[in-house]
Amino acid sequence: MHEYSIACEIFEQVIETAKAHGALEVRHIILEMGRLAHINPEQLSFCFKAIAEGSIAENAEFAVEMIPPSLECECGYTGTVNETQIGENGGLQSELLEYIAALECPICGKNARITGGRELIVKSIEIETEVET
Ligand SMILES: [Zn+2]
Incomplete structure (x- = not known):
């Protein structure tokens, strides 16, 4: 399962950070x-x-913040699919998505770069450390 190997990586990252900070x-x-x-x-x-x-x-409690996809082109175009274009079923409803899938600029038609929407980052963790008495 795809998610399993990702979860492994996150786990290692979390444990490493937690131990570096003396977390219990x-x-x-x-x-x-x-x-x-x-x-x-x-x-x-x-x-x-x-x-x-x-x-x-x-x-540990798990919280996930979703990052919307965005596209950038050398002609100066930047576009982001904003959260208001996300449908009730969680799917994105935006014309821009087709351009993102094709890696194509909606303005000039050249190759554009995806600048957001593919990341997976451990943003922060909250830990409990030993309290000295
Ligand atoms: Zn362009």
């Missing part, structure tokens, strides 16, 4: 996820919990 427990994980990354947040969370079982991240 990871309480909260905030992820930034591009809408073009084709990752199911629920599956990812499920896989993460399975991997994290018995670790300090076992009870």
